[in-house]
Structures are given as C-alpha cells and as structure tokens.
Amino acid sequence: MGESGTPRAADGATTLTQSAVAGDRRALARLLTAVENRTSIAEAALRELYPKAGRAHIVGITGPPGSGKSTLVAALIAAAREAGRAVAVVAVDPSSPITGGALLGDRVRMQSYADDRDVFIRSMASRGHAGGLASTTTAAAAVLDASGFDLVLIETVGTGQSEVEVAAAADTTVVLEAPEMGDEVQAIKAGLLEVADLVVVNKGDKPGALRTAAQLRAMLVPTVARGDAPEGRPSPKRPEVLVTTATSGEGVPELLAALDRHRTAARAGEATEPRRARALAQIRAVMADRLADRLREPALTSVADAVIDDVAEHRLDPYTAADRLLEAIGRVEA
Amino acid sequence: MGPSAPYNPGMPDRPIKVLIAKPGLDGHDRGAKVLARGLRDEGFEVVYTGLRQTPEMVATAALQEDVDVVGLSILSGAHMTLVPRITKLLKDNGLDDVLVTVGGIIPDDDVGPLKDAGVAAVFGPGTTIASVAEFLRANARPRD
Numbered sequence: 001m002g003e004s005g006t007p008r009a010a011d012g013a014t015t016l017t018q019s020a021v022a023g024d025r026r027a028l029a030r031l032l033t034a035v036e037n038r039t040s041i042a043e044a045a046l047r048e049l050y051p052k053a054g055r056a057h058i059v060g061i062t063g064p065p066g067s068g069k070s071t072l073v074a075a076l077i078a079a080a081r082e083a084g085r086a087v088a089v090v091a092v093d094p095s096s097p098i099t100g101g102a103l104l105g106d107r108v109r110m111q112s113y114a115d116d117r118d119v120f121i122r123s124m125a126s127r128g129h130a131g132g133l134a135s136t137t138t139a140a141a142a143v144l145d146a147s148g149f150d151l152v153l154i155e156t157v158g159t160g161q162s163e164v165e166v167a168a169a170a171d172t173t174v175v176l177e178a179p180e181m182g183d184e185v186q187a188i189k190a191g192l193l194e195v196a197d198l199v200v201v202n203k204g205d206k207p208g209a210l211r212t213a214a215q216l217r218a219m220l221v222p223t224v225a226r227g228d229a230p231e232g233r234p235s236p237k238r239p240e241v242l243v244t245t246a247t248s249g250e251g252v253p254e255l256l257a258a259l260d261r262h263r264t265a266a267r268a269g270e271a272t273e274p275r276r277a278r279a280l281a282q283i284r285a286v287m288a289d290r291l292a293d294r295l296r297e298p299a300l301t302s303v304a305d306a307v308i309d310d311v312a313e314h315r316l317d318p319y320t321a322a323d324r325l326l327e328a329i330g331r332v333e334a
Numbered sequence: 335m336g337p338s339a340p341y342n343p344g345m346p347d348r349p350i351k352v353l354i355a356k357p358g359l360d361g362h363d364r365g366a367k368v369l370a371r372g373l374r375d376e377g378f379e380v381v382y383t384g385l386r387q388t389p390e391m392v393a394t395a396a397l398q399e400d401v402d403v404v405g406l407s408i409l410s411g412a413h414m415t416l417v418p419r420i421t422k423l424l425k426d427n428g429l430d431d432v433l434v435t436v437g438g439i440i441p442d443d444d445v446g447p448l449k450d451a452g453v454a455a456v457f458g459p460g461t462t463i464a465s466v467a468e469f470l471r472a473n474a475r476p477r478d
Contacts, residue, residue, distance in 0.1 A: 099376065
C-alpha cells in the first residue's frame with residue numbers, strides 16, 4: 001500500500017470510484033476486489049469515498065455455524081426490498097489456514113435477485129483474519145454504503161463465543177441463536193452476547209425456540225440496570241430478543257422494524273459513544289495493517305528477524321522485542 | 335505467491351477466485367461439490383452457488399463476485415442451450431476476460447461448438463482435480 005499517494009493510483013481509483021458511485025455494478029465489484037486485495041487503488045478510493053459513506057444502515061449478523069445466518073440474510077433482503085430499500089450483503093466465510101483456499105457458500109441461500117440491481121451480494125474469504133470478519137470487511141461495507149445502498153448486511157463467519165469484531169463494523173449487531181443450543185449459563189457468559197443490540201432466536205418452528213428466547217430474555221437483563229452502575233463504567237446493552245423462522249419469513253418484518261428502532265435510537269443523541277468506539281476500532285485496524293506493512297520493509301525485516309530469533313530462543317522477552325521493533329520503526333523513514 | 339502456497343497473512347496478493355455453478359435443472363451436484371472442495375484444497379477461493387441456476391443468476395454472481403473463473407457443471411444435456419447463453423451474458427456485462435470452463439457429461443461433438451461459444455476447456459468424467467487446478471492457474475486472467 002506504500003504507493004497510495006502516487007498520481008496513477010489516485011487516477012485509477014477516481015475513475016473506478018466515480019463509476020461505482022454512479023451505479024456501475026461492475027466497477028463496484030472491481031473496487032471491492034481492490035479493497036479485498038489491499039491495493040494502492042483501494043486506499044486512494046477509500047479516501048475519496050469515506051466522506052460519502054455514513055448514510056447506510058450497516059447491520060452485522062453473527063452467530064454459530066448453522067444457526068441460519070445466510071437464510072436470515074436472504075429473508076431480510078426480501079423484507080427490505082418490499083420496503084423499497086436497496087440492499088447490499090458482505091458474506092464472510094473462513095479461509096483455510098493451511099492452503100489459503102476457501103469455500104464461499106453463503107450465496108446458495110440468497111439467489112432470487114439476479115435481475116434486481118438494488119441487491120448486491122459479495123462473498124469474502126477471511127484470509128487469515130480472526131474475529132469473524134476479513135480485515136477488509138469494514139472497508140468493503142463503507143464502499144457499499146457510499147455506493148448508495150440503504151442497508152448493508154455483514155454476515156460473519158460462523159462464530160463461537162468471542163468473535164465480537166463485527167460490533168465495531170456495524171451500526172447494529174444481531175446475534176443469532178438456535179433453539180436449545182445452551183442453558184442459562186451460556187447466556188450469562190461474557191463475549192458475543194454482550195455486543196448484541198438484538199438477539200434473534202432463529203428456527204422458531206423448532207421445539208424449544210420460545211423457551212430459549214425466554215431464557216435469553218431473563219438472563220440478558222443487565223444487573224446494573226437499576227441505576228446503581230458506578231460512574232464511568234459502560235452500561236451493558238439490553239438487547240431485545242426476537243424469534244424468527246427465516247425459512248418461512250416468520251418474524252422477519254418484526255426484525256426489520258426492530259433494526260429500524262435500534263438505529264433511530266442510536267442516532268438520537270446519547271449514542272455518540274458507540275460511534276466513537278467503532279471509529280477507534282477502525283483506526284486501530286488500519287494502524288495494525290500499517291505496522292505489519294512497515295515490518296516487511298527491507299530495512300526493518302533484518303531487525304525483526306533478529307528479535308524473532310532471540311524471542312524464539314528465550315534470549316529476549318517479547319516485551320523488550322516489541323519495544324525494540326517500535327523504536328526501529330520510528331528511526332527508519334517510511 | 336502462487337495460489338497453492340500457504341497463506342501468508344497480510345500479503346496483498348490473493349488466491350484465484352472461482353465461481354462453481356450448476357445451471358439448469360439436473361439435481362446432481364456431487365461432482366460440483368467435490369470440485370469446489372478440491373479447488374479449496376488447491377488454494378482457490380471458491381464461490382459455490384448450488385443447484386438450479388438460471389444463466390442470469392450465474393452472470394450476476396460472476397459480476398458481483400468479480401471472479402476470475404466461471405466453472406459450469408452440467409449433466410442434463412442442456413449445455414448447448416445454457417452455455418452459449420451464459421457466455422453471451424458474461425460478455426454483455428463486460429466480463430469477457432473471465433475464463434469459462436464446463437464440466438459434466440459433454441459429448442465430444444459438442445466440445446468444438448462450446449469452445450466457439452467462448453468456453454476455454456471442457457472437463458469430462460475422470461478429470462483429476464489437480465489437472466483442473468493446473469489449467470486454471472495457467473489460464474485465469476492475470477490478477478491486479
């Protein structure tokens with residue numbers, strides 16, 4: 001990404017960006033590829049696009065594998081199209097840690113929109129990034145936002161208990177649960193459920209769905225909701241719990257309405273704090289990328305290799321090693 | 335870094351992206367799934383769209399996903415109708431640089447006309463996944 005400032009990258013980015021924003025879907029697709037590959041064009045394009053973004057409602061959909069995320073996304077597309085909204089989807093599936101390959105299968109459930117240009121679905125491989133997203137998913141969502149989609153759905157990889165990164169990428173985070181997947185103790189564990197703005201028990205036609213929803217409702221009431229929270233401690237979220245059957249569409253209009261309610265509430269005043277937290281998370285992600293890029297510079301790899309060897313052999317501790325690398329980065333011009 | 339090399343986190347290079355689709359009405363998707371899985375193991379990013387795709391669905395998926403390769407699996411005998419329609423739609427959408435391959439039960443006599451319609455290769459029964467992977471690596475468009 002070191003050449004992002006070159007005029008040529010900026011020109012290519014401008015052309016692609018303008019076409020994408022003007023509604024050219026091929027240009028949009030190519031721009032997303034550039035973003036995914038972290039090319040110089042992508043960075044220049046994102047500089048241009050970021051001020052245009054911020055209009056769409058970005059919704060993260062996360063939950064365990066097989067809980068029905070893709071099917072629910074398909075149902076949400078249908079409901080949103082009914083309401084006349086343009087919808088984009090970024091669906092992330094895991095990359096193989098061994099070969100780098102990936103099987104991106106989320107489109108299987110979302111295919112009835114081939115002729116509808118107000119639906120745009122893009123699969124992404126996680127490419128070695130942990131946390132439930134690819135490192136470029138947030139940027140891809142910003143591109144779709146700036147390209148005029150009203151609703152941008154980010155579907156994470158199937159998650160476990162702690163892949164909470166989507167909350168930093170989305171305005172509203174929906175955590176999916178399947179019926180009978182765990183008892184009340186699961187519901188009070190720290191992690192994924194804590195970042196939920198909405199909790200959805202999907203497969204509502206299965207036995208136990210209502211009981212699971214009732215348990216979640218009972219357990220997700222914050223203990224400090226009575227106003228006795230210590231000053232300065234962030235108050236836990238109090239997510240609404242809904243029941244859907246994505247395959248039939250049951251409960252999906254209610255979910256769309258709940259998403260709208262959450263967004264309206266978030267936009268009305270007090271909620272600048274979550275927005276700042278998300279901004280910080282995005283800046284940190286870019287800083288981490290930048291740091292990784294710098295460490296690959298020839299002038300720095302030798303320093304890095306030396307301290308890696310030292311830490312591997314226990315001649316040096318990782319803290320001192322990190323300090324040395326940071327110091328070297330400060331010394332060597334980018 | 336070739337697509338089969340182990341993933342190196344943070345590298346801006348990317349694997350070749352392949353769409354595996356089953357246009358038409360036959361319900362035999364085992365072959366397509368095995369190939370999708372096999373290419374995954376060869377380091378490709380495979381978008382799998384499943385059964386009963388219309389040519390429009392295939393073209394839209396190829397466009398939105400910006401794939402390098404479209405692999406069509408057809409066992410119904412409808413390839414002479416479906417494949418030229420898909421290659422035309424791809425072309426109409428500006429995707430002429432996308433490599434199109436066909437797998438399944440394709441009579442020898444049809445291979446020539448399919449190639450005339452823009453198909454780069456036809457893979458019949460018995461083709462190994464390694465040879466498909468090798469062909470795709472050699473012939474997929476250069477990636478930017």
